[in-house]
Amino acid sequence: PIAKELLYAQRMTDCLARVAPDAPEAVQLAARAQHIRRWHIPRSNYPLTRPGYHQWRNALKQYHAELAGQLLTQAGYEVEIIERVQQLLQKQRLQDDPEVQLLEDVICLVFLEYYFLPFAAQHPEEKIIEIVQKTWPKMTERGHALALQLPFTPEALALVTKALG
Numbered sequence: 715p716i717a718k719e720l721l722y723a724q725r726m727t728d729c730l731a732r733v734a735p736d737a738p739e740a741v742q743l744a745a746r747a748q749h750i751r752r753w754h755i756p757r758s759n760y761p762l763t764r765p766g767y768h769q770w771r772n773a774l775k776q777y778h779a780e781l782a783g784q785l786l787t788q789a790g791y792e793v794e795i796i797e798r799v800q801q802l803l804q805k806q807r808l809q810d811d812p813e814v815q816l817l818e819d820v821i822c823l824v825f826l827e828y829y830f831l832p833f834a835a836q837h838p839e840e841k842i843i844e845i846v847q848k849t850w851p852k853m854t855e856r857g858h859a860l861a862l863q864l865p866f867t868p869e870a871l872a873l874v875t876k877a878l879g
Contacts, residue, residue: 719749725828730820733860740795741813744802745820747782779803808852819857822849826861831870839873846877 726745730737737745755773760766779800786796801807801814808814825833826849834842853861866874 719752722749722824723747725824726820729824729827730816733820733823734816737816738813740798740802741817743782743786743795743799744817747778747785747799747803748817748821750778750781750785752778775804815854815857818852819854819860822853822857823860823864825849826866826870826874827864830873831867834870834873839876842873843877846874850878 723746726748727742730742730745734741752774755770755777757767757770760770760773782799782803783796786799798813801811802817805814805818808818833845850858861874
């Protein structure tokens with residue numbers, strides 16, 4: 715699991731650098747820490763229901779924010795940067811904070827570019843369409859435009875088009 719999450723962190727960093735090369739340091743740090751030590755809180759610790767999924771995701775947000783705060787404190791970062799990274803990781807004020815929106819765009823873009831098709835292969839089409847329909851409103855208009863420029867396979871593009879149509 716360590717290598718998998720390291721790859722995810724690298725993909726987040728690379729995507730952010732493409733989308734917003736001048737992103738503030740706090741956003742860069744949050745992008746890198748998005749799944750930090752995610753394997754410490756397995757999905758199997760929570761009920762396999764929608765509420766269980768949301769409980770798991772909320773626990774992860776809290777854990778990632780706390781762990782990032784500890785690591786950034788050890789690295790000597792200022793309190794303001796640490797608190798900002800924690801706010802970003804917890805997706806506080808998603809609808810009215812451009813930096814949280816930027817991070818969410820990057821999260822969605824990384825999912826669509828690297829994880830969407832393998833995920834789609836393991837789940838029924840209806841579930842995939844529902845996920846795209848839930849992902850899309852989280853993104854900004856710029857995020858939508860960037861997503862539609864991703865190098866989708868014909869199968870993935872068909873699913874995205876169907877979900878958005």
